[in-house]
Amino acid sequence: xxxxxxxxxxxxxxxxxxxxxxxxxxxxxxxxxxxxxxxxxxxxxxxxxxxxxxxxxxxxxxxxxxxxxxxxxxxxxxxxxxxxxxxxxxxxxxxxxxxxxxxxxxxxxx
Amino acid sequence: xxxxxxxxxxxxxxxxxxxxxxxxxxxxxxxxxxxxxxxxxxxxxxxxxxxxxxxxxxxxxxxxxxxxxxxxxxxxxxxxxxxxxxxxxxxxxxxxxxxxxxxxxxxxxxxxxxx
Numbered sequence: 001x002x003x004x005x006x007x008x009x010x011x012x013x014x015x016x017x018x019x020x021x022x023x024x025x026x027x028x029x030x031x032x033x034x035x036x037x038x039x040x041x042x043x044x045x046x047x048x049x050x051x052x053x054x055x056x057x058x059x060x061x062x063x064x065x066x067x068x069x070x071x072x073x074x075x076x077x078x079x080x081x082x083x084x085x086x087x088x089x090x091x092x093x094x095x096x097x098x099x100x101x102x103x104x105x106x107x108x109x110x
Numbered sequence: 111x112x113x114x115x116x117x118x119x120x121x122x123x124x125x126x127x128x129x130x131x132x133x134x135x136x137x138x139x140x141x142x143x144x145x146x147x148x149x150x151x152x153x154x155x156x157x158x159x160x161x162x163x164x165x166x167x168x169x170x171x172x173x174x175x176x177x178x179x180x181x182x183x184x185x186x187x188x189x190x191x192x193x194x195x196x197x198x199x200x201x202x203x204x205x206x207x208x209x210x211x212x213x214x215x216x217x218x219x220x221x222x223x224x225x
Contacts (some may be wrong), residue, residue, distance in 0.1 A: 001169060006152070024216055032211040043216040044153065045198065093211045096141050096160065096204065099169060100153040 002027040004092050006101025013080050014109050022105045023090035024072045030092040033066060033073050036102075038087045047088075048075070080108045113137065116201050118215035124225050133201030133222045141204040142184040143214065144168075144176065145195040153200065159184055162167045191224045198222075 003026040008070045013019050025033075034049035050057045051074065061080075062078050066073040077084055087110045090101045113133040123129050133142065145153040145168075155168030157176040165176050173195060175187045188195055199220045201213050206212040 019202065034213065036214075043218055045213075045216070046213045049213065091153075094207070095166065096211050097155070097166070098143070099155060099209065100145075102150060102152040110182060 002030055002094065002097065002099040004090060004101040005098050006090050006104060008104060009102065010105045012107045012109065015082060017080055019077045019080055019084070019087055019106055021075045021090070022072060023074070023101050025092040027092065027094060028070065028071065029094045032093040033064070034091050035064060035075050036089045036091065038089065044089060046090050047079060082108050082110050084108050114201060114203050114217045116220045118220060119218065120221050122223045122225065123191050125192060126190050129191050129222065131186045131199055131222070133184045133186070133217060135182055135203045137203065137205065138181055139205045140181070140202035141206060142178065143202040144184070144186045145200045145202065146170065147200060149199050156186065184201055193224050196224045197224060
C-alpha cells in the first residue's frame with residue numbers, strides 16, 4: 001500500500017517568516033494530495049489540496065507544489081501568524097484509500 | 111445540520127472486552143472511513159466503505175471489525191480490546207462517488223483507553 005513520509009516532524013518559525021513542509025509518497029498511482037491542519041484537541045480540517053494533473057495551487061498565504069516524477073509534494077505558508085500554530089498532515093490517495101504522513105508540529109513565535 | 115458525529119467521545123475499557131465506536135453522518139456521503147491517531151504515527155487508516163455493504167481494509171485492520179448496513183452509519187468494533195488499541199479514533203466521510211477522491215470531513219474523535 002501507499003507510504004507517505006513527512007518532514008520535518010517539528011518546525012518553529014518567527015511570525016512573518018515562511019514555513020515549508022515536505023512529503024514523499026511511494027505509490028505512483030496516487031492522484032490526490034490534500035493537506036490537513038489539526039489544532040490542539042480538534043479534528044483535522046482540510047486547508048488545501050492538489051490533484052495529479054496540477055503542479056501548483058495557491059490559496060492566499062498557503063500554496064502546495066507537486067512533483068509527480070520525484071513523488072514529492074510540499075506545503076508553503078508565507079507570512080506566518082501565531083494562529084498558524086498547529087499540526088499539519090499531508091496525505092496521498094488513490095481510489096479513496098487515503099494515507100497520511102506522521103504530521104509536522106508548526107510553532108509560530110510572536 | 112449535525113454533520114458527522116461520533117459516540118462515545120470518551121471510553122475506558124479493560125483488556126479483552128468488546129467495544130463499539132459509533133459514527134453517524136447526516137450528509138448522505140457515500141464514503142466513510144475510520145482512522146486511529148497515535149503520537150508519531152499520524153492518522154492510520156483502519157477501514158473504509160464506499161457504500162452500504164461495501165467495506166475495504168486499510169493500513170491497520172487487524173483486531174477491528176466494521177459494518178455498514180445503512181449509508182449514514184459506520185460502526186467500528188474492537189472484538190477483544192488490547193492495550194495497543196488505546197488511541198484516538200476518528201471517523202470521516204466524503205461526498206465523492208466512484209473512484210474520485212475528495213475532502214474528508216472528520217468527526218470530533220473518540221478517545222479510547224484500554225486498561
